[in-house]
Amino acid sequence: MGDCIFCRIVAQEIAGRIAYEDADLVAFHDINPQAPVHILIVPRRHIESLNAVTQEDAHLLGRMLVVARDLAREHGLADDGYRLVLNTNRAAGQSVFHLHFHLLGGRFFHWPPG
């Protein structure tokens, strides 16, 4: 956990461009954006990936989506649209092993999704 860059952003040991925070969740702008708006939504608690969640985390996970939706609205993405992506492990391209949703918007997205 001490080496987790997202834990360090959550703890404000590293400066992130914070978009939202509450008791359980933090959202910040991706430093390598793939769209005009690219925000990461993470739980404060270190959860390595979706593989590591339990049934008891369902409400927390769902709140990540509600916060993503609220951020999409706030950033003017709601009408045109936005894509949410959650990568688990290497084949999907998970690069930081602290569970995070990507919220991407402000452009057209292609199919397949990578």
Added chain:
Amino acid sequence: MGDCIFCRIVAQEIAGRIAYEDADLVAFHDINPQAPVHILIVPRRHIESLNAVTQEDAHLLGRMLVVARDLAREHGLADDGYRLVLNTNRAAGQSVFHLHFHLLGGRFFHWPPG
């Protein structure tokens, strides 16, 4: 709702290749797969998109993710990895206006995600 193809799959009026079902959620294989495993996870209840959810839906939304994780495990994707995608509105490519997660696995995924 009568015209919603996912509602009709949920109601078994149209045959879908069902991967999972419970009282609240149904999962079925995409008829136009973008990866060796491509499963859609939907709520039984017709929710048009993530824009239409409320705070009260957080648990249901989180359960969609837990079910996706369980399906990934069941289909042998957990170790190598898998990508989850949720498209909202046209710019993101939402084609069916009944909230659904795409679970994709069995290949390497590129970045950006479409």
